[in-house]
Amino acid sequence: MGTTETRTNRIGNRMGRTESLDPGLRDLLSRLRERVRRYIVWDSLLAIAALVLVVFWVALAVDYLPVRIGGSEMPRSARAVVLFAVAVLVVLILAKWLWGRLNRELPDDSLALLIERHHPSLGGRLVTAVQLTQENRSHDSHSPVLLQHVHQEAAAAVDQVEFGRVFRWEPIRRKLMLVIPLLLAALVMAIASPQTFARAVGRLSLFSDSPWPRKAELEMIGVESPIITADATEEVGTELLTFEDKTLRLARGSSTTLRIRAATEELGHTVPEICTVSYVDDSGNRGQSNLRRVGRIQDGYQSFVLDGPPLASLAESVTMTIRGLDDRLLDYRIEAVDPPAIADMELAIRYPDYLRIFDAGGASPDAADQILKYQAGFRIREGSSLTLRGTSSKPLGAVDVATTSEGVRDESTDGAEPVVKIADDRMSFEWSVSDLRDPTSVRLVPKDETGISAQASYRYFIGVVRDQVPETSMTMKGIGSSITPIAMLPIQATAKDDYGVESLSLTMAVRASEETAEDAGNTSGEATTSAEPQQHTVLPELDRDGNAAWTFDLRDLSDDGTVNGLAPGASVQIFTTAKDRFDLGEPHSIRGEVVRLQVVTPETLLATLERRELEFRSRLEQAIDETQRLRQSLAAVQNDALDVLQTPDEAESPEESDSDSDDESDGDESSGDDPADDDTADDGEEDVRARQRVQLRIRQSELQATKSTEELAGIVVGLEDLLLEMVQNRVDSVDRRERLENGVRNPLSTVVTEPLPRLQRQITSMERVLMAEDPAESSGGKMTEAATAAIATTDEVLLSLNAVLEKMLDLESFNEILDLVRGLISDQEELIEETEETRNQQVQDLFK
DSSP: OHHHHHHHHHHHHHHHHTOOOOHHHHHHHHHHHHHHHHHHHHHHHHHHHHHHHHHHHHHHHHHHHHHHTTOOOOOHHHHHHHHHHHHHHHHHIIIIIIIHHHTSOOOHHHHHHHHHHHOGGGTTHHHHHHHHTOTTOOOOOOOHHHHHHHHHHHHHTGGGOOHHHHSOOHHHHHHHHHHHHHHHHHHHHHHHOHHHHHHHHHHHTTSOOOOOOOSSOEEEEEEEEEOOOSOTTSOOOEEEEOOBTTEEEEETTOOOEEEEEEEOGGGTOOOOSOEEEEEEETTSOEEEEEEEEEEEEETTEEEEEEOSTTSTTOOSOEEEEEEETTEEEEEEEEEEEOOOOEEEEEEEEEOOGGGOTTOOSOSOTTOOSEEEEOOTTOEEETTEEEEEEEEESSOEEEEEEEEOOSSOBOSSSTTSOOOEEEOTTSSEEEEEEEEEOSOEEEEEEEEETTSOBOSSOEEEEEEEEOOOOOEEEEEOTTOOSEEOTTOEEEEEEEEEOTTOEEEEEEEEEEEOOHHHHHHHHHHHTOOOOSOOOEEEEEOOOOOTTSEEEEEEEHHHHHHTTSSOOOSTTOEEEEEEEEEEOOOSSSOOEEEOOOEEEEEOOHHHHHHHHHHHHHHHHHHHHHHHHHHHHHHHHHHHHHHHHHHHHOOHHHHHOGGGSOGGGHHHHHHHHHHHHSGGGGGTTTOHHHHHHHHHHHHHHHHHHHHHHHHHHHHHHHHHHHHHHHHHHHHHHTOSOHHHHHHHIIIIIHHHHHHHHTHHHHHHHHHHHHHHHHHOSSTTTSSHHHHHHHHHHHHHHHHHHHHHHHHHHHHHHHHHHHHHHHHHHHHHHHHHHHHHHHHHHHHHHHHHHHTO
16 A cells, blocks of 8 residues: 555656656556567468468369379469469568558557456546546646546556457467468478478479379380381381470371380389370360280380370371379370472483484583473483472472482492482472483482471382384395396385484395305315305495385396305395494394395296296186186176066066066066065065075175185286296396286286276175165166176176186297207206216226
């Protein structure tokens, strides 16, 4: 009590002087103000801790728990959003709850009112004392004594004030109840598994993207792609392409194999039974495929491959996610890139020298003679130089080239494989070969600057038109297999080549008979058992068509000594040799067919010709016999045709018929008087068959006339050759040739050129009359007129042929007389030779 009174007196004394607040009350308010600020700080810090810990564990659950059930981690973007939201909330708490409340003023009267609210026993004394003692307070009506009394009572009640009753501790306790378990759990996690805690903190703070450990561990190996090469003989290999930043570029249309591997129990993981890839392309199409296990476990890993969709015939860019148990390979992207394509191919050709016969020499030696677009089935001349000029659809990095033919050489390096030259703009290339002689298949595989190649080689087949060996032929008109020693050999030779003939030669090789060779050897003092052939070669001039003419005159060649041994028994061989301008190897030279001729005496040749005359006479007799049968057939056709074409009017008026065919008319009248003719209109089918029989006979007659014409024409040609052969061999007299020519050949030629063609036309007119639809044209009178004319022509032919046959019989008799004379002369010569031999023998006997 004493202390209280003393304090009251001291306050009263001060009140009386300055009316200031008691130090005890001021200290009370100051301590309360500090405690309020500490409360604000702790409340804010606990709120921040609670926010961070709650978000940490929630985000950890969202990030980790899906992994345990086969899902994937929270993506980095989601973690960034969570981290950003936490940072924003922390800033808000610091700004509003901490900084904002700390900067608020806490006046004494408010603090006093707070104390009064939680300590009703003060009865408003503390608030009254604080408010009435404020320095800036004025115009208050109060009693100083009463104020002093209230002040004293308030100061006396300071010890009764409890700050714990002033603050609300429930928010702090709730925050502590949230923070402490979460914090303890974090500490336990950090102590028990520091790596897991560090991974969680790193992932949620975005300092790390390492995935959570799983039961399975998948690892991306890459994509195995076949190596596309131009060389078809090489075995197709593969190359492993790896992802860079989970991205890989492949050629559109390629078919590749995706490879991954899974860690096994050796590395503490479980191998998935099935690995699945889920994909979506840029068009939004989705799909799913299973990878298959391949091979055995190697180095603690099991391999899996995918060789189907979406990597089979890749059409669009695709994004893939691979799952195996609880592990994931996320967001691997394969971009489909258009491979380079050869958009255009041009051929530049330069012909070889053997084809440049008209080259003026002013052009560049490397200039192309022809430039054209490539077409299938294209062929160039053998030995030409070829340049392929291709245009690409995108910039090129390289072009792989391979060929399948031999003899391809580079222009710069002999024997080396040609290389591809890429232009500076990388959009075109050239490939050249020189001296191309074999059909060549060129395969090209373009690659772009990133190494992506076409998925198949571009094939270009270049055919080669080989230079052909020249063709030559030779004919000799008027020369048979036997010739006389003084014969003339007229030769017509032809040489053809695809690019022109350089030269044509005619060679005559003479091989003398053995007797002549022995005589020549005895004369020279040498023993000769066989005759060596003598050759004589000439180079006739060729015209533009490759034709040449030359005549070997054996008499002149023997007289000037060019050829010796042209005596009966010798043989003559004549052949042609043609050569073209081909100069890329062995020259293209060919020898034509050899014509072999036997040298005989003029008498032997005439005997041969006479035998041929007998053959012509036999053929002529056969032609006469066939012509006679032809006349009989025409007469039969005339009778049958009149029966078919007879009309009732003609049957009643036989006097209107031709007087030269009374027998045929009587037959027609008798057929016209037959009552069955009245039924002809009703039996049209029988009439048709009769017409067809007559038509068949007419056509047979026409064929016989044609055959006779061809046979006689062959006899004429044979006679012409026989006459010409007499001339070329210089045998017999002019009188004999004229008799054979004027008496046989010319009359036969006249028959072939005039009566026989007229006969064929007349037979044709008979068929036309028979088949005419107009009754006026198809009548018996018309048929009689046509048949009579044909029979008359046949008679004319027979007369001419019989006359020729008689002439040939006369010539045969003349030839027989000549044979007798030649026989007498031959016997006389033999007798003379025997007489000379006897005389020689007698002379030799005298000297013995």
